[in-house]
Amino acid sequence: MGSAGFLLAVTLLISHAFAESIIQISPHRKTRVDDGLYCDSWRFSVETNNAGVWYSIPSRCIPFVEDYMNGDRYLSDSQVVSSYGLDFANTVNVSSDGKDAWVFDIDETLLSNLPYYDAHGFGSEIFDEDSFDEWVDLAEAPALPASLKLYNELKQLGFKIFLLTGRSEFQRNVTGKNLLFSGYSGWEKLILRGPQDQGKLAVVYKSEKRQELVNEGYRIHGSSGDQWSDLQGFAVAERSFKLPNPMYFIA
Ligand SMILES: *[C@@H]1O[C@H](CO)[C@@H](O)[C@H](O)[C@H]1NC(C)=O
Ligand SMILES: *[C@@H]1O[C@H](CO)[C@@H](O)[C@H](O)[C@H]1NC(C)=O
Numbered sequence: 001m002g003s004a005g006f007l008l009a010v011t012l013l014i015s016h017a018f019a020e021s022i023i024q025i026s027p028h029r030k031t032r033v034d035d036g037l038y039c040d041s042w043r044f045s046v047e048t049n050n051a052g053v054w055y056s057i058p059s060r061c062i063p064f065v066e067d068y069m070n071g072d073r074y075l076s077d078s079q080v081v082s083s084y085g086l087d088f089a090n091t092v093n094v095s096s097d098g099k100d101a102w103v104f105d106i107d108e109t110l111l112s113n114l115p116y117y118d119a120h121g122f123g124s125e126i127f128d129e130d131s132f133d134e135w136v137d138l139a140e141a142p143a144l145p146a147s148l149k150l151y152n153e154l155k156q157l158g159f160k161i162f163l164l165t166g167r168s169e170f171q172r173n174v175t176g177k178n179l180l181f182s183g184y185s186g187w188e189k190l191i192l193r194g195p196q197d198q199g200k201l202a203v204v205y206k207s208e209k210r211q212e213l214v215n216e217g218y219r220i221h222g223s224s225g226d227q228w229s230d231l232q233g234f235a236v237a238e239r240s241f242k243l244p245n246p247m248y249f250i251a
Contacts, residue, residue: 039064043246049228054249057124065122065246069114077244078146085150085222085241092221094158101188101218102154103210103237105225106165106175108245110151111141111182123247136171139178147224147243148183160188160218164209164230166202166250168193202250207233 039061045051057065068074094100104110116135117123135141154161167175169192176190197205206229210220214235223230223237226245231237 035060036064043068046246046249047242047244051249053251056126057122057246059124061246062122062124065124068246069117069122074244075145078144081241081243082146082150082224085224085239086153088239089150089154089157089159089222092157092159098160099218100159101162101213101220102159103162103164103213103220103223104147104151105227105230106163106167106179107141108144108226108247109224109230109243110143110147110163110184111178112144113141115141117247127248133171136167136178137174139174139181141178141182143182143184144243150224151184154222155186159221161186162213162218163187163190164206165190165192166205168198169195201229202227203229203233206230207235210235210237 039058042051042058042061043064046054089102092100107113113132113135116132120128120131151161163179165175172190172192175192179185179187179190191209193200193205197208200208210223211234213220220235220237222239222241224241224243225231226243227250228242229250231240231242
């Protein structure tokens with residue numbers, strides 16, 4: 001071993017020992033690092049639906065989800081999803097018959113309920129329908145910026161835009177008001193759960209509503225949603241675009 005090699009080996013040995021001692025003297029930090037790694041892998045599994053049905057964020061991942069949702073990463077992930085959506089939309093020959101359609105979900109897709117979830121543990125608290133409905137009534141959820149951009153570009157390209165939400169018919173007015181407030185306009189139809197849709201799984205209700213559109217002659221090219229139940233089932237879109245949501249799962 002030359003002297004340079006020896007020096008390098010000694011340096012590596014020292015820095016390795018130093019790193020070890022940092023980990024040993026601050027066990028808290030080591031735990032945080034491990035949580036970050038685990039929670040990033042957990043997030044991958046819920047987003048890809050490898051996790052299947054899940055009910056709450058693992059408690060060790062609540063700080064991770066908070067950082068993710070409030071940081072640049074959530075916005076960046078959403079922008080990349082939307083840009084793939086736009087790339088695809090640009091390959092569609094939009095016909096003059098007005099039957100080329102795109103379906104958007106609303107909550108955590110067009111509108112962000114982050115102000116609500118920020119005050120309610122990022123989905124770690126048991127979902128309270130009454131308090132969520134009070135938030136909906138305020139009609140002040142902001143737009144998810146990446147979705148607003150995609151929405152406007154699709155409109156420019158001539159797509160007919162359908163909004164398909166798990167919200168109920170009694171929330172039609174506040175939902176329309178909120179959409180307008182946050183910058184959306186010109187949708188073809190806003191579809192909410194009617195009395196006959198109550199109690200249905202989202203994946204069934206949304207499939208049935210898409211089927212009605214197909215029966216009316218619409219070609220559903222794209223579908224954007226933060227839940228797999230927005231995208232799967234029957235009468236599915238030609239391409240589906242899954243937005244991130246590590247806060248909650250809807251079957
Ligand atoms: C769109 O129309 C153009 C011109 O008619 C054609 O060349 C192209 O193959 C069509 N693309 C698709 C995806 O149908
Ligand atoms: C909500 O209802 C009010 C009062 O009936 C009406 O003026 C308003 O246009 C409605 N807003 C939307 C977005 O439908």
